[in-house]
Amino acid sequence: MKKFIATICCCCALYQSHAQDSVLFKRLARTENWQDIITVTTVPDTLSASALNYLGIAYQMLSQDNMAITIFDKASAKAPKDPRSYYLKGTMLNLRQKYREAIPVFEKAQDCDVSARNYVGLGIAYRGLNKIPQALDMLTKASELPDDDGHANVMIGQIYSEQNDNEKALAVYYKVKDKLAKDGEDYQTACIGICDLEIKEGRHELALPVVQELLEIDTANYIAMTKMVQICYQDKDYITGDRYKAKLYAAQRDGNLDGELNDRFCIDYFKWNKKNVVVYERYEHGTSDKIYNKIIFTIMDHPDSVERTIQTEYALPIEESKPYILCGTDNDGHTNYGLRFDDNTQYEELKTAVLKILDNKKQAVAGSAH
Known part of the structure; x- marks a missing residue:
């Protein structure tokens, strides 16, 4: 959200306005005093187009979407050649996942001023509609413009990653990484994308x-x-x-x-029988009245599809037994492999046990169907 506020305020600042109402609203926007902008507005029709844009942002930030659209439309009517109101309205529609409505708005913005941010807005809309070729086309055009800040390439990398085209995604992330400010969100996104993909490979x-x-x-x-x-x-x-x-x-x-x-975080990622195995650890630990999963081995038959899980399940220990039982869950039901572990168990020992199950070298001792 902070990045969004900075973006829209920057957008408004790109076009100089010396109207007193705009100067006041800009100051209030920088301190995120959205209600104050609305409160000081008595007759919106008397405001400059720039001030109307800030007023529309204020309504948007307070989730009053219909009013925001009305105000952005007033701004564009007052200054039809100014791309800001179209860009802000399109951005709001994208945030609200109204992608079809956003496309013609960004196209109007492009008619006023061809810029990377408008192409990015179109790319986001097409991506939201799962029109990936069109999204990539818009984002590529954005990346080729002088005012591109690198965000378009970060999004291109994300799309390639979602399509499991890892090498293309990595190439884009590495290319754009050195062009981004190190304290920005896009820099972290690119770096985390690199880490994820290199680990997967x-x-x-x-x-x-x-x-x-x-x-x-x-x-x-x-x-x-x-x-x-x-x-x-x-x-x-x-x-x-x-x-x-x-x-x-x-x-x-x-x-x-x-x-x-x-709730959980990934501790390991490896391949077994050409399938990805993602291992999660949950924070929940210690004595509990209810069963809970602690370490979860998630076997993926497709990148986004879980085939089965093998997990350590907490159960009230019997006498001196260890509290976690190794169990499995799939479409056929739930199985118990009769192996017990505790929080002091070495991960390598647990992983070895799971691999034996996957290789059919360890059979279940009990089970129940769904």
Whole structure:
């Protein structure tokens, strides 16, 4: 969201306006006082086009989409050759996933001023509609313009990655990485993209310096920490990997994580029988009244399709037994392999047990169908 605010404020600043209302609204926007912009507005029709754009942004930031559209339309009517109101309206429509509506708006912006940001807006819209060739075409055009800031190439890399065209994605990420500001979101996106793909290709030695650089820039970069854990575990450097795991546990305990990273993180990635195996560790641990999964081996039969999982499940220990039972889940049901582990178990021991199951060298001792 901060990047979005900076982008729209920059967009408005690209075209100089000396109207007093615009100067006031610009100052309020920089401090994100959106309600104040609305409050001081009494007669919108008397505002300059630039001020109307800031007013539209204020309504948008307060999730009043219909009012935002009305105001952007007023701005474009007052200054029909000014691309800002079209760009801002199109960006809002993209954020609200109204991609079909966004396309003609960005096309109007391009009619006023051909720019990289308008092509990027079109690329986002076409990508949202799953029209990938058109999206790549728009983003490529954006990347070739003088005002391109590198964002278009980052998005191209993401699209190639989603299509599992890893080498193309890597080529784009490496190309754009050196052109991006190191303190920006796009730089991190490109670097994380490189790490993910190099790890997937088994070239973790190439991912390592990129992760190290991210952690030098920001020692609290938790996404980079997860990549470091994966690299260390692939290198069997469990001591270093566990040190970064401890930092993730502390961050989760202190409420510094969100999304899936607040529940689990990837600790290993390897191939078995031409299938990808992604290994996750969950933060939940210790005594519990309910069963929970701790270490989860996810076997993928396609890049985005889970074939089965093999996981350590917490169960109330019987007498002196270890608390985690190795179990499996697939379309046929749930199985118990009769092997127990605890938090002190070495990862290599657990991974060896899972590989024996995958190779049919260890059979289940119990099971239940769905």
